[in-house]
Amino acid sequence: MKIYVYGVYSDEVPYIKEWQDEHPEVTVETTTELLNEKSVQLAKGSDGVVVFQQKPYPDEALRQLALNGITKMSLRNVGVDNINHQLATELGFQITNVPVYSPAAIAEFSVTQALNLLRRTKEFYLKLAKGDYNWAPHIAKEMNKQVVGIVGTGNIGSTAAKIFAGFGAKVIAYSRHKNKELDGIVEYVSLEELYKRATIISLYLPHVPATDKMLNKETFSMMRDGVLLINTARGPLVDEEALIAALDSGKVGGAALDVMTGETKIFNQQIDEQSVDYNEFKNLVKRPNVLITPHIAFYTDQAIKNMVKMSLSANLDLITTGTSDKLVKF
């Protein structure tokens, strides 16, 4: 039995080895290359593939995999928005993801960034770098005085809600499904009420047609002046042009973006910030009240270990039993 693993990062190698030692009946082969039209041939003769990339999986790579008889594909991450669902279904793919690898990794990072915005750390570091050690005018706000609006109370959003509540913030939330675990911790409200009341809004939703650009000119106009925005979910949830206008007018007082609509042009690579072909990024990155990070909320040792080991086990389940508890239902 052979599993071919694409897009392997150095941090993943020890966990792949660990899993291989626990499963001597499986041959695991790896490449640092992402799955694309060319690298697809490397998997020939394998029973399944394990993949991880932010770039879209090319249709042609899926077709070639299927032609080579490989239709068992396991993602090491949670998001499935970079796969052509219709084509994968037509080709008979069975796809698994890792829905819960470490909600705390992402939740903790979103809270960190909310604190960074409140305490104005970027503004201080920028002025300290110029020898300006004055306090004023960068006075901070306290988390325990904030109304935090959590949009989406799945695994990550509810973990974040508990952490924010631990700081003493008032936590309000909107979600299609109410989470019983949050009884006594959050007050569920409508999305409109959340926009109107929150001083910090943090997103924990997938990108689907219904959530595309959900933060836009109209929704920004409902919010409190100076609201802080945290996005560790998916870039396209935010209309970036509308965000720029809202920052210019002061409607939005600061933003922490760990994800961006055009992030595959910039994240996880060496770039020249000012010559990159992405105007919204170039505008946002230079603002003292905007924190841009390269999709790192998930990036912890615990998360990487779970992503690697759970995806390999899911792929093995697909191969040996024809199904998995992590099967994605498109």
Ligand code: COI
């Ligand atoms: C996910 O698990 O979907 C993430 O957002 C991690 C990412 C680097 C693909």
